[in-house]
Amino acid sequence: MSETGTAQHTYRVELGPRSYDIHIEPGCLGRLGEAMAGLFSSPSRCMVISNVTVAPLYMDSVRTSLELAGWQVSECILADGERYKTMESFGLIMDALMEAKLSRNEPVIALGGGVVGDMTGFAAACYRRGIPFIQVPTTVLAQVDSSVGGKTAINHPHGKNMIGAFYQPKLVWIDPTVLNTLELREIRAGIAEAVKYGLIRDAALFAWMRENMHAALNLDADVLGKMILSSCRHKAEVVMADETEQGQRALLNLGHTFGHAIESMTHYSTYLHGEAVAIGTLMAARLSEQLGHAPAGTEDAIRTCYRQVGLPVDVPAFSAQQWLDAMGHDKKNVGSRIRYILLHGIGNAFLAEDVSPDAICSLIDSYLAE
Amino acid sequence: MSETGTAQHTYRVELGPRSYDIHIEPGCLGRLGEAMAGLFSSPSRCMVISNVTVAPLYMDSVRTSLELAGWQVSECILADGERYKTMESFGLIMDALMEAKLSRNEPVIALGGGVVGDMTGFAAACYRRGIPFIQVPTTVLAQVDSSVGGKTAINHPHGKNMIGAFYQPKLVWIDPTVLNTLELREIRAGIAEAVKYGLIRDAALFAWMRENMHAALNLDADVLGKMILSSCRHKAEVVMADETEQGQRALLNLGHTFGHAIESMTHYSTYLHGEAVAIGTLMAARLSEQLGHAPAGTEDAIRTCYRQVGLPVDVPAFSAQQWLDAMGHDKKNVGSRIRYILLHGIGNAFLAEDVSPDAICSLIDSYLAE
Structure with missing residues (x-):
């Protein structure tokens, strides 16, 4: 463009x-x-x-x-x-x-x-x-x-x-x-969603975004055009394969289970949606590392990128129970496992159905201990 | 059954x-x-x-x-x-x-x-x-x-x-x-909807309903079973042909343009839905006669049946302007014609797109003059 x-x-x-x-x-x-x-x-x-x-x-x-x-x-x-x-x-x-x-x-x-x-x-x-x-x-x-x-x-x-x-x-x-x-804050939050496609299914896009971040933040027409087109293509490909989210469309929700909980616990008034999802994506990356799905350093690589974008990267301090409640975990009902989107690494997301509340508690504890 | x-x-x-x-x-x-x-x-x-x-x-x-x-x-x-x-x-x-x-x-x-x-x-x-x-x-x-x-x-x-x-x-x-x-009143209002299928697309069903009305009102199991099955079949056939009402499904709305207006003008508290639609169907039948689409006596035949069911058959007294407003006619906008379902006769409904507000005024006047 x-x-x-x-x-x-x-x-x-x-x-x-x-x-x-x-x-x-x-x-x-x-x-x-x-x-x-x-x-x-x-x-x-x-x-x-x-x-x-x-x-x-x-x-x-x-x-x-x-x-x-x-x-x-x-x-x-x-x-x-x-x-x-x-x-x-x-x-x-x-x-x-x-x-x-x-x-x-x-x-x-x-x-x-x-x-x-x-x-x-x-x-x-x-x-x-x-x-x-x-x-x-x-x-x-x-x-x-x-x-x-x-x-x-x-x-x-x-x-x-x-x-x-x-x-x-x-x-x-x-x-x-x-x-x-x-406002620049809105631009940063939107770029986070473009970075998301890279994390989910296109490592080359993630690398390209990192190289061109300065231009993107300055709304350079060429970079912006390519970023929007790549993002829309990825979104459309996934939607065409799974319009009503019976399967792979759920991968687009990377960072959203935690992100929605952040928005809900802060009453939709502290973070922009893209900011909450960015923090949620860091949490999903750390959880992926803790469960042995992603190599060490995955969360750090994403955090470095988000710092470059200028996004908040600190996980807000709520108790593990508050997180579980906000994400709809119901300990009385064994059948009510929450689905998480996790990473095998940059560019390779997958759906995990078997994440236990205990794993979430450990994750939250690791942030609270920092 | x-x-x-x-x-x-x-x-x-x-x-x-x-x-x-x-x-x-x-x-x-x-x-x-x-x-x-x-x-x-x-x-x-x-x-x-x-x-x-x-x-x-x-x-x-x-x-x-x-x-x-x-x-x-x-x-x-x-x-x-x-x-x-x-x-x-x-x-x-x-x-x-x-x-x-x-x-x-x-x-x-x-x-x-x-x-x-x-x-x-x-x-x-x-x-x-x-x-x-x-x-x-x-x-x-x-x-x-x-x-x-x-x-x-x-x-x-x-x-x-x-x-x-x-x-x-x-x-x-x-x-x-x-x-x-x-309650008997609910039964009567429901039977009106079964009669509706006869009026729209099945003159034999209309005749059968008239013959078996006494048994239907007494909830005779055989008659009830046949009435429900016939009705569901008619409804399903129409829905299978036109699920989202792009065409012939609209015929099922016989009596509904007037009926909805009656419910709205009486704040949903005077008539049951089936009662309002019955009165609306009589109005649609008279309009069909007035516009030369249905033979004289069509409205009377339906009214006789509705009296047999025990339904209200008197059109409530509102001014023509009240009717037009309630039905969404917008005189300032020529393009806003309302669609009416009219009858060529018992068992033969059709969609009319060209009914003018003047025709509606004449219809209302004919009732107000009674």
């Missing part, structure tokens, strides 16, 4: 009747209306769902593009942050859709990061039992991960993403230039 | 990976545990969702059957009535599922009528992005209609079933003997 803004990539996610394109192109935000012409027989009503941070920056551009293409545009602007990914916000979107009287064939457009995308997708899945939706991701995390693959959800007070649906978008429309307005 | 309670019928709904059996057998409620053995590799946890009316009657029998088969049973008991088919009740089910820590492979069982089935199905569709669910319908309406086909939903304050999912059950387990504890 060149710095002139003309380089573009389109990647097709093949899922039979639910197939769709991921389009990556600097400056494409203002051409969303044109892109939608190929998806709908004629423009009618649509709703753009965004948040109070993103809407002032990009709503005008999106709205103008849509209106020029003949669409009648409604808006629904939500509060910003993971702690608003709730049943209440879901209810607000439903109220707005009812108010706008969108019919079954009229689309919603998610303009924002992972939270906006997840909530919009779930609302699209449920409103009138399903209407079309389009992802226009505006954060690194959403561009490299959450906008692709159709996992939609809201949080329950006792667990992240517990209420949701597998529901694919009709189009993912990625303009990397919108990342220029992101 | 004989009066000895030994007659049974199993009908397979073929939907590829989402195929399932409808099993109809007097007395089968107490054998649900056995039936589930064929669906799950081993019994673990499950949750039975019911309401305060049904649970005291049938929960013990279901729980005992499940526990004898090795299941660990949780319960979630909701308030009874269409006006509790809300986001709040949905939240209560989610809280109960989180509390019980059901995993992705552990089922919920809907024990109740259409409201319990619709809400349980939607909760099953959303909890952890989808867990298995089983329909054990306990009303005529649920046994002949709503338990089959995978339409799940809750109501929005401004519209019925506006928030939901297409999500098929793993099994529909029908015991007609549970209907013995129903």
